[in-house]
Amino acid sequence: xxxxxxxxxxxxxxNLTPMIDVTFQLIIFFLLVSNIAQDxxxxxxxxxxxxxxxxxxxxxxxxxxxxxPEKATREPGADPLLVPPGAKAIKVxxxxxxxxxxxxxxxxxIDAKEKNPDIEIVxxxxxxxxxxxxxxxxxxxxxxxxxxxxxxxxxxxxAPD
Amino acid sequence: MERVRDSSxxxxxxxxxxxxxxxxxxxxxxxxxxxxxxxxxxxxxTSMIDVVFQLxxxxxxxxxxxxxxxxITANLPTGSGVAAESDPLAQKIEIVLSSxxxxxxxxxxxLEGMAExxxxxxxxxxxxxRFRHDPATNPGGIYDPKxxxxxxxxxxxxxxxxxVNAFNAAVTAKFQNVAFASKQE
Numbered sequence: 001x002x003x004x005x006x007x008x009x010x011x012x013x014x015n016l017t018p019m020i021d022v023t024f025q026l027i028i029f030f031l032l033v034s035n036i037a038q039d040x041x042x043x044x045x046x047x048x049x050x051x052x053x054x055x056x057x058x059x060x061x062x063x064x065x066x067x068x069p070e071k072a073t074r075e076p077g078a079d080p081l082l083v084p085p086g087a088k089a090i091k092v093x094x095x096x097x098x099x100x101x102x103x104x105x106x107x108x109x110i111d112a113k114e115k116n117p118d119i120e121i122v123x124x125x126x127x128x129x130x131x132x133x134x135x136x137x138x139x140x141x142x143x144x145x146x147x148x149x150x151x152x153x154x155x156x157x158x159a160p161d
Numbered sequence: 162m163e164r165v166r167d168s169s170x171x172x173x174x175x176x177x178x179x180x181x182x183x184x185x186x187x188x189x190x191x192x193x194x195x196x197x198x199x200x201x202x203x204x205x206x207t208s209m210i211d212v213v214f215q216l217x218x219x220x221x222x223x224x225x226x227x228x229x230x231x232x233i234t235a236n237l238p239t240g241s242g243v244a245a246e247s248d249p250l251a252q253k254i255e256i257v258l259s260s261x262x263x264x265x266x267x268x269x270x271x272l273e274g275m276a277e278x279x280x281x282x283x284x285x286x287x288x289x290x291r292f293r294h295d296p297a298t299n300p301g302g303i304y305d306p307k308x309x310x311x312x313x314x315x316x317x318x319x320x321x322x323x324x325v326n327a328f329n330a331a332v333t334a335k336f337q338n339v340a341f342a343s344k345q346e
Contacts, residue, residue: 016206016210019210020206020209023210023214024213027217030220030221031220046230047325049325050281050282050283050329051283051286051333052231052233053332053333054232054233054329055233056231056232057231057232081266081320081322126321127325128320128322129321130317130319130321131258131316131317131318131319131324132318133321135341138341147236148236150233150235151232151235151328152231153230153325154231155229155230155231159229
């Protein structure tokens, strides 16, 4: 048997190294970003405003307070405000507080302010929540002597229909 | 896989020839060694790529960017938490919100001490703009936008969206001292 026959047909091979490089880069990116995003964010639908004056959240030293709604998902076609108006818990940064533990929230905010005196609060509450649910949290912020409070709402043109 | 099959075929052929003539064995082995190319190691990457793609798809699907959310900056009064309630004679604008409509998802706006009541938040913003004193554009306005406290007083069962909308209307009218009243006693 000749050498040519014994070697058989040429087998084309693809160099997969660059593809694997790129894929790993993507995985690492998504791993890191998903951790940051999910750590402090709670699923809810923030208010949709008439003629909103909202601005994008810049690189400010911020602490996110989320009032976790009883039910964040909406029935399709129903009014977005037609949800249970209460809250399950309150999340300050990555820590969950029970409803009513406003002294605990104030303490946590005082700690955060000691670490960073320029800290700003970003308050996220569901558009369908009662003011009664949000007001004590705002008072807890005031009690911690933090004057910068940012209310979250949809940016102009970004609100879903 | 292919290489394994090739070599096993070769070995079988060699064994068959060996059965016929034992003397040829050495010759065959020599030829084999001479013809063999240096062994090239290849790593089978298929399974790894499978896993990596699974991970990639998982992260792409589960990632939760908060798209479209922004903030309205508010300055809370530090201290008591109740803005401008101590001096009843001081000029202030008080926006009272109450719930209305089916299952309380609607709203009603009233400006304390004023007969005219805006029907929606756009007209509330227009009214507040009309009240705001501006030497250039509105010299007839009576309220100083820097000093006059605008107090939003929602009832407890008003939905948060309406409260933020009222706040947004005051910010639209360029009032700078906007605050929320404490819970009505």
